[in-house]
Amino acid sequence: MLYPNPLNLVMSIHRFINPDVNPGAVELILDDFPSDPVAIESAVRTRISYRLDWELYKMPWYFPTVEEVLKRGEGDCKARAMVLASVLEAKGIPHQLNSSPVHVWVDYEDKQETPYENPQVKFYHYDPETGERRFQIPDIGLGRVMDSWRKQLWTPMPTDRRVLLISGSLALIAARVVWRKKKVVQ
Incomplete structure (x- = not known):
C-alpha cells in the first residue's frame, strides 16, 4: 500500500x-x-x-x-x-x-x-x-510529532494510497474478527 x-x-x-x-x-x-x-x-x-x-x-x-x-x-x-x-x-x-x-x-x-x-x-x-x-527517548511533545507526521505523511499522501491504506486496514481487522469467530465456533 x-x-x-x-x-x-x-x-x-x-x-x-x-x-x-x-x-x-x-x-x-x-x-x-x-x-x-x-x-x-x-x-x-x-x-x-x-x-x-x-x-x-x-x-x-x-x-x-x-x-x-x-x-x-x-x-x-x-x-x-x-x-x-x-x-x-x-x-x-x-x-x-x-x-x-x-x-x-x-x-x-x-x-x-x-x-x-x-x-x-x-x-x-x-x-x-x-x-x-x-x-535515547526524545523529549518532544506528542502533539508536535503528530502534527509533523500529518503534514509530512498524511496530507501529501495521494488519495488512492489513502483509500488502499484505510480499506486494507479494515480488511485485516475484518479478517481477524471472522477468524476469531470461526475459532470460537470450533
Whole structure:
C-alpha cells in the first residue's frame, strides 16, 4: 500500500541506522562551498530545494543516497543532512548526524539550537568520527510529532494510497474478527 516495493523501506531503515556520508560524492562541487559550517549549511539549503518524499519518491519515507540527492537537487531534511554531512566531512569539519521522530539534522561546533534541532529531541545520534551510535527517548511533545507526521505523511499522501491504506486496514481487522469467530465456533 504505502511501499509498492517493500525493499525501499528496508533499504531506507538501513541507511538511517548506517548513514552513508559520502565526501567523494561532493568532491566536484566542493569548491562551491565556503569553509564556515554555518555558511555551508546555508549553501546546502539553497542548493537542495525542499521537497517531500511523497512528491519525489512516491512513498512516505525514503532515505536517499548523497548521489540521488545531488542528481535531483531536491529533498527533505534527510537529503539535506546527508549532503551537509558529506561536505563537512570532505572539508574535515567535525560533525554528528542526529534525528528525532520528526527531523534529521547535522550538528557541528557552535551550531545554534532550534526547537527541532537540540539535544532534548534527539532519538538517534551517529558520530562518523568515532562511530558512536546512541538511541535515547526524545523529549518532544506528542502533539508536535503528530502534527509533523500529518503534514509530512498524511496530507501529501495521494488519495488512492489513502483509500488502499484505510480499506486494507479494515480488511485485516475484518479478517481477524471472522477468524476469531470461526475459532470460537470450533
